[in-house]
Amino acid sequence: MRIIAGESRGRALKSVPKEMMVKPISARIKKSVFDILRPRLGGARVLDLYAGTGAVGIEALSRGAASAFFVDADKRCIAVIEENLKRLNLAAKGRACYGDILHDLSWIAYRAGMSDFDLIYMGPPYRTEANKMLAYSTATLARVAEANLLAPGGWALLQRYKKEKVEIPTGYEKFREERYGDTGVEFIRRAAPPA
Template structure:
């Protein structure tokens, strides 16, 4: 895995053991997503849920995001995130936090957003567990994000999930764009009361 563009372009990203149920975002999907959100990245405060090795956050920081907060519960992922932040020189703009996103409300994450919510929230929950059983984390965590009001005014949520996983959109949010990449769907959501065109 490598950074695609920005100040750290071409630099390596350290990964974790393949025995863990961590599936990094593909370069194809990452490139496409960042092409879509390019105008939003510079100066953005980002929240990366189920962050894994921090691949998406590191790309955002390389492209000019002001800050990225990465959350995962797997110790090996947290170790990789911190190693990558140090390796790329992003320690002052990146934060790696341990958290079980399904266990409690997410209001505690608001404090790390500089008090105005997150401009970009990326959610890439795992599709399957270690026994290859399908997981359905998108709906409950999306609901927790909405309940905690983590999204800034005119902010966006990017949700990557398997095409067979269905989820309900919380009443305060709306989908404004959908992209398909093989078995993966990426939905782009925003607050319903936002007037800014995306």
């Protein structure tokens, strides 16, 4: 897996061991999503949930984001993210933290030193090792909303299995969706207050 564009363009990222059931974002999806995000990345504060190798947050840093905070529930992923940040000389802009994403996320504001992220990327796992479908998207989005992590005007992107039904929390709205085979990416923002 490589960085597509920006100051680290073409540099390889270390991957996690194959037995870890981490499905990194495909190059096709990453390119398409970042083509859409391009005008929003300069100076952005990014939160990468279910970060895996850190590919999304590191791509954002390479393209001009000011900072990225990575969260994953596997300490081996955190070690890989930290190594990738060091290898690409981005450690001063990125921080990785072990944490349970499906429960209260208010701790992120404290650990990250900020509560308003301009871009939040969520890529929860789709399936278990036994190939049973997981449905973490609605719960993850609800935790993000409860912790009030999205800045006014910010975007939250949710990568999910296309057949998974997602409920958008009150006060938020889906304004765009992209499909890539069996994967969907939903673009979500705070809803405008009623007139």
